Amino acid sequence: MRKFAEDRDWGRFHDPKSVLLALVGEVGELAELFQWLPAAEARDLAAAPPLRTRVGEEMADVLLYLVLLADVVGIDLGAAAQAKMDDSERRFPPGS
Amino acid sequence: MRKFAEDRDWGRFHDPKSVLLALVGEVGELAELFQWLPAAEARDLAAAPPLRTRVGEEMADVLLYLVLLADVVGIDLGAAAQAKMDDSERRFPPGS
Amino acid sequence: MRKFAEDRDWGRFHDPKSVLLALVGEVGELAELFQWLPAAEARDLAAAPPLRTRVGEEMADVLLYLVLLADVVGIDLGAAAQAKMDDSERRFPPGS
């Protein structure tokens, strides 16, 4: 993502609040794919064509902007997620 | 909004979680209009054509889904907003 | 909202991208109230105490930031919503 942005001289647009709004935009597109699906059928409908491809694309967009935001603010997203999982394991022991 | 939905037999889709996801979708579209605008110019750019029309449309969509959600769960949105303003007046006196 | 902000000298924080992120924050709080409710029970659960009060408060917060954003960019939110409804009436005639 960083190289992709640098190669296009897009880095100057990538302040955190802008990237975060872009992330919100992609979350919105993901929400639009699910909004009117009946709750009980949403999983199967999203897992099968034709919706599956679009869901994958929008989820990818969310991930890519999240990774870009992590790069902009210098946060190791993988380490942060692992720390969060460890913390949740402690706070919510199995069976809780 | 209620009559509009009833006239089209769309009410059966309007459970709160679905309407809320639709609201998220519209907030996402609004975010997309602002995301790459320089912060210092965003106000003027959004206030003038051609962006002004699109910003108004997306804000209207957000409002309409918010009103629909209020109708679905039977909440008086105007009264709730007034109560919230009164509460904020108390909690943050002028000069705070 | 404008007077409330002016009385506290908060207007300098109210550029559109900041207000929009604040709106996103409130939409997130609203989503948190609904996220784990079973879809079929969400309406009744949200319409009754104790959830009803919190839903009203979060919806009010969303509305207030939407109104503030409209004020910041000089858009008549009521007129925009009416125009959008008129447009929807034309595009989706009853029975469609």
Added chain:
Amino acid sequence: MRKFAEDRDWGRFHDPKSVLLALVGEVGELAELFQWLPAAEARDLAAAPPLRTRVGEEMADVLLYLVLLADVVGIDLGAAAQAKMDDSERRFPPGS
């Protein structure tokens, strides 16, 4: 994430629309950390204590719900992101 949910018998809550609303909730919390930061200082403020830890935690939460959603609908998030990057490379050649 899957094992974590299974160990706690939380999987029954994890229909896509619920997980998506949980993701929206975390994006909202992330937005709240950035909303009032001056745009020009947001990067430095978020990259340093005390904000850095909280930004990392909220970004982790967004990632974890995104991964959970991918698991629920059976989408390979890494492959989807790589495909999206390849597609963007093609559509926006360097210098565009």
